[in-house]
Amino acid sequence: MRLIAACFALVFTAVPTFAYDIDRIIDEHVLPGFGRLAANAEVLDQRAQEDCSATSPGLREAYNDAFDSWVRISHLRFGPTETGDRAFALAFWPDTKGFTPRELTTLIEARDPAADSEEDFSHVSIAGRGFYALEFLLYDPQFMDAEPEEYRCKLLQAVARDISATAQAILDDWQNGYADLLRNAGENDIYRSEEEAVRAFFGSVVSGLQFTSDTRLGRPLGSFERPRPNRAEARRSNRSARNVLLSLEGTRDLVRLLADGAPNVEAELDTAYDRALDRLAGLEDPTFAGVGDVQGRFEVEILQQNIDRIRELLGASLAPILGVGAGFNALDGD
Amino acid sequence: MSTRRGFLAGLVATGLIPKPSWADAGAPSYLAAGMLPSGDYNLFGLTETGAEIFRLPLPGRGHAAAAHPHRPEAVAFARRPGTFAIVIDCAKGEIEATLESPEGRHFMGHGTFSPDGTRLFTPENAYNETSGVIGIWDAEHGYARIGEFVSGGVGPHDICLLPGTDIFAIANGGIETHPDSGRTKLNIPIMRPNLSYATLQGELLETVELPREYHKNSLRHLSVRDDGLIAFAMQWEGDVNDNPPLAGLHRMGGEMVLAEAPADVHQRMRAYAGSVAFSESGDSFAITSPRGGEMQVFDSETAEFLSAVDSDDICGLSSGEGGFTYTTGKGIFGCVGGDSPRSPSRHEVAFDNHLVRIPSPDAA
Numbered sequence: 001m002r003l004i005a006a007c008f009a010l011v012f013t014a015v016p017t018f019a020y021d022i023d024r025i026i027d028e029h030v031l032p033g034f035g036r037l038a039a040n041a042e043v044l045d046q047r048a049q050e051d052c053s054a055t056s057p058g059l060r061e062a063y064n065d066a067f068d069s070w071v072r073i074s075h076l077r078f079g080p081t082e083t084g085d086r087a088f089a090l091a092f093w094p095d096t097k098g099f100t101p102r103e104l105t106t107l108i109e110a111r112d113p114a115a116d117s118e119e120d121f122s123h124v125s126i127a128g129r130g131f132y133a134l135e136f137l138l139y140d141p142q143f144m145d146a147e148p149e150e151y152r153c154k155l156l157q158a159v160a161r162d163i164s165a166t167a168q169a170i171l172d173d174w175q176n177g178y179a180d181l182l183r184n185a186g187e188n189d190i191y192r193s194e195e196e197a198v199r200a201f202f203g204s205v206v207s208g209l210q211f212t213s214d215t216r217l218g219r220p221l222g223s224f225e226r227p228r229p230n231r232a233e234a235r236r237s238n239r240s241a242r243n244v245l246l247s248l249e250g251t252r253d254l255v256r257l258l259a260d261g262a263p264n265v266e267a268e269l270d271t272a273y274d275r276a277l278d279r280l281a282g283l284e285d286p287t288f289a290g291v292g293d294v295q296g297r298f299e300v301e302i303l304q305q306n307i308d309r310i311r312e313l314l315g316a317s318l319a320p321i322l323g324v325g326a327g328f329n330a331l332d333g334d
Numbered sequence: 335m336s337t338r339r340g341f342l343a344g345l346v347a348t349g350l351i352p353k354p355s356w357a358d359a360g361a362p363s364y365l366a367a368g369m370l371p372s373g374d375y376n377l378f379g380l381t382e383t384g385a386e387i388f389r390l391p392l393p394g395r396g397h398a399a400a401a402h403p404h405r406p407e408a409v410a411f412a413r414r415p416g417t418f419a420i421v422i423d424c425a426k427g428e429i430e431a432t433l434e435s436p437e438g439r440h441f442m443g444h445g446t447f448s449p450d451g452t453r454l455f456t457p458e459n460a461y462n463e464t465s466g467v468i469g470i471w472d473a474e475h476g477y478a479r480i481g482e483f484v485s486g487g488v489g490p491h492d493i494c495l496l497p498g499t500d501i502f503a504i505a506n507g508g509i510e511t512h513p514d515s516g517r518t519k520l521n522i523p524i525m526r527p528n529l530s531y532a533t534l535q536g537e538l539l540e541t542v543e544l545p546r547e548y549h550k551n552s553l554r555h556l557s558v559r560d561d562g563l564i565a566f567a568m569q570w571e572g573d574v575n576d577n578p579p580l581a582g583l584h585r586m587g588g589e590m591v592l593a594e595a596p597a598d599v600h601q602r603m604r605a606y607a608g609s610v611a612f613s614e615s616g617d618s619f620a621i622t623s624p625r626g627g628e629m630q631v632f633d634s635e636t637a638e639f640l641s642a643v644d645s646d647d648i649c650g651l652s653s654g655e656g657g658f659t660y661t662t663g664k665g666i667f668g669c670v671g672g673d674s675p676r677s678p679s680r681h682e683v684a685f686d687n688h689l690v691r692i693p694s695p696d697a698a
Contacts, residue, residue: 082573088523096510096520126523189601190575214516222514
């Protein structure tokens, strides 16, 4: 099928042949990524049931491992992650109105029995679920020792269990049908051609990088007159820069698979990724607290430009060889 | 014996000096922004059949424009989150005024004039507040900012005045954005777009929401018929394969009616409608999807699907002779539904999202 598509592309539009392989993307990027998330989330759940103390080293380690594995594949925002708002239930951020602490406070004050059952808790507002809610329970002084202790513990366990259930549900959907829709693109109504399948992956990289640049970096940067270090993502658990790193590594993994067979493009993108990763490593500022002073701000802004440069290259170099060049209006709707 | 000067002064006093009109700019029927092969942006004046009357430079990528009902003035808005809009005298080809959004506000790329042309209204994101606003500008006095009123929801995008009233229909797209984080959408899981009706005095008369399951359907473009019927177009922020309805009709005080083509045709829209317009007669309305390269036409009474047109990167849409006129990112200007079918004309320009019809002089 792909061979035929490639021939048509050559004959009719003189687009260079492409070598991406949807099967490889699924087998080497998607399924291992969501598999790792489900496995790590299950460990997180187990640890929470064993020891719900907010300072438990084993619990915090499991939390960070599971959160790591989410951020690595958090760009894959289509299909199973979107069903029932699962991705948002794992990761409700940014939280511009402070819904997460408010929802947790409401649950605790009401001793809401939803925490008793996995099914009931899956209907709790997404602001009270997922990694960012759990971060408050594990790292925020207001919630680490919330009273009554018995309910705090129960709530923490409910959040961990819900993360595990959500991660498992995403993996199940990928394994039991959704991956096949992409593998067999052109033979179903969801992906009517291989181009549509590759477009979904390509778009996920572009959106993932945009989110990291505009939101993970843009929100703490605020404006020059008013930097907002308190808006840095997951700053309570010291993960702000780490999440940027994981997002870069995760999208790079997919970009390499997409650019496979086009060594020049791959090399060009690799260089751009290296530049951003080097800049990030040089920051030594895990929560972007430095955005408040001129030098610190400057360095984060340069990192933002490095990431935007990757996005530009994706559009200019990778999109054409994938045959997903979008139209002037279709590219960025309004 | 009257001097020439005295004669002219007399004319001015009696208001007989003809004021500049769209005729002085070549009587275009449409305005459209677009990108030239050089990468520069221009505002185009086009005839009913797509012939170019003028092109004027724009400082950057435009979104929609607003056409003054009488004077040959176009207001070109920067794309979101733009803080500037420019008023262009299309007869002289000069920038006549610059609008700068107030602190804490930015334009959303749309605006509309009052029918008498004395006021310009601009939907604005009030990004530190719970509702957007509609800015009011004095088009008689250099486009001074003279006030604002709340739009009734987050992210007001498009606005139109119900004919013969001082009531606005406002499409509150529901998406929270903040200039600090560019165009990133900050509230997708909790967004709640709506269609609101408000008076110029800022009184919110009615707010209509979509059914809960469609809360991620950003209702953001509008068209109004002479009798006040509103057609709206939506952009789905959930998974593209959910294929929710993308268009609908509403009349103040009534229920929303959603319009959707049969499933196999509907999914060609790729869960995205970029523009909406009633046909010239108002009997039908259409939406366009640049992502699907598809325009779909529906009956204005029954909301039934009537027909579809395929054109790559189609987005700009307006009423046109006997039906609709559309533009595309590939430079096509086409007409649909007229008595004498015309083949589309082609321009060396990538037309941007919207095509704005200039009110004909007799309608004013």
